[in-house]
Amino acid sequence: MAGTWKFNVIFALFGCIIALFSSLLQNSIWTSTIRALIAFVVFFIFAFIIRWMIALIQKDTSTSNVSFTQSDDVHVEQMIESLNEEEQEKVAEYIRQLLNRDEK
Numbered sequence: 001m002a003g004t005w006k007f008n009v010i011f012a013l014f015g016c017i018i019a020l021f022s023s024l025l026q027n028s029i030w031t032s033t034i035r036a037l038i039a040f041v042v043f044f045i046f047a048f049i050i051r052w053m054i055a056l057i058q059k060d061t062s063t064s065n066v067s068f069t070q071s072d073d074v075h076v077e078q079m080i081e082s083l084n085e086e087e088q089e090k091v092a093e094y095i096r097q098l099l100n101r102d103e104k
Contacts, residue, residue, distance in 0.1 A: 008047040009044070
């Protein structure tokens with residue numbers, strides 16, 4: 001997840017202080033404190049949602065499009081050579097089925 005819980009706390013404290021000082025002008029200290037605590041909780045949850053959305057946006061999707069390197073090709077060739085002809089045919093047929101399924 002993007003950021004840390006410290007971001008949530010700092011963002012919530014910012015909202016808490018704004019709510020406290022804006023509420024002090026018109027309400028008693030206790031009412032202002034209660035409203036500031038409510039604002040802290042709301043801002044904390046809002047910051048968590050923001051962090052979650054940022055993490056979702058930044059999610060790395062490049063791993064689904066992995067391309068093979070030369071060393072991977074050599075490794076695959078070595079694995080295929082260790083199979084007998086019947087097993088190689090089964091592997092080839094399985095790969096064809098996967099490719100046909102991806103094309104649809």
